Amino acid sequence: MADDRLIVALDVPNVVAGLAMAGRLGDAVSFYKVGLGMLTGGGFALANELKAAHGKRVFLDLKLFDIGATIEAAVRGIAQYDLDFLTVHGDPQVVRAAAVGKGGSGLKILAVTVLTSLDRADLDANLIKAGEIAQITLERAARALEAGADGVIASPQEAAMIRALPQARGKLIVTPGVRPAGAALGDQKRIATPAQAIADGADHIVVGRPIWQADDPAAAARAVVAELGSGT
Numbered sequence: 001m002a003d004d005r006l007i008v009a010l011d012v013p014n015v016v017a018g019l020a021m022a023g024r025l026g027d028a029v030s031f032y033k034v035g036l037g038m039l040t041g042g043g044f045a046l047a048n049e050l051k052a053a054h055g056k057r058v059f060l061d062l063k064l065f066d067i068g069a070t071i072e073a074a075v076r077g078i079a080q081y082d083l084d085f086l087t088v089h090g091d092p093q094v095v096r097a098a099a100v101g102k103g104g105s106g107l108k109i110l111a112v113t114v115l116t117s118l119d120r121a122d123l124d125a126n127l128i129k130a131g132e133i134a135q136i137t138l139e140r141a142a143r144a145l146e147a148g149a150d151g152v153i154a155s156p157q158e159a160a161m162i163r164a165l166p167q168a169r170g171k172l173i174v175t176p177g178v179r180p181a182g183a184a185l186g187d188q189k190r191i192a193t194p195a196q197a198i199a200d201g202a203d204h205i206v207v208g209r210p211i212w213q214a215d216d217p218a219a220a221a222r223a224v225v226a227e228l229g230s231g232t
């Protein structure tokens with residue numbers, strides 16, 4: 001049985017490979033993430049195909065950032081397609097524009113706080129104020145939620161502290177960087193197991209390579225769902 005709490009990152013090169021993988025995963029997966037790596041490989045067409053023809057939920061991970069008018073127009077366009085989640089950068093003016101753009105559609109706007117690939121030296125280079133990354137992440141999450149985000153993207157390490165924010169009540173927390181027990185880490189460093197991420201307050205976990213690179217992707221997806229259990 002598929003479980004909506006598992007979102008599989010379809011980080012394959014193009015729509016053909018994406019549809020083939022979705023076919024292999026079949027009923028084991030009900031929610032997919034399509035991102036920028038597939039933009040030139042038909043990513044948007046794949047997102048629509050997964051939604052319309054296969055009845056899957058779709059998370060479009062575009063991490064949009066631009067002037068308000070452009071964000072509003074871009075999100076208004078995307079909101080016509082009945083997709084489920086869309087990421088924008090968590091700057092309040094970007095989030096506010098995205099919230100206007102989505103209008104009355106069912107699209108959920110998820111804010112990116114601080115990219116987990118950045119360290120303090122990168123933040124210094126970007127002229128981001130002094131302070132611990134964890135604190136800056138928490139403040140950006142609070143401000144994005146106040147600005148109208150439906151939720152935030154957070155590493156498993158950040159999920160619990162964000163969940164404790166008053167601004168996060170009723171909002172979504174979606175965590176990548178999740179590794180089933182015993183899975184290869186790849187380039188992920190700060191990881192948690194699926195069950196731990198959910199216990200720490202995540203509503204959805206994003207898992208990519210441990211599923212789509214597996215010899216039997218459907219079995220790998222079912223194993224993650226089994227790790228989530230049914231009682232959380």
Ligand code: C5P
Nearest residue numbers: 009011116176177188206207208209210
């Ligand atoms: O293959 P893996 O499970 O590491 O894939 C995780 C997905 O989540 C990838 O699409 C990656 O780009 C995305 N992601 C992440 N860490 C973040 C933000 C997004 O791994 N901090």
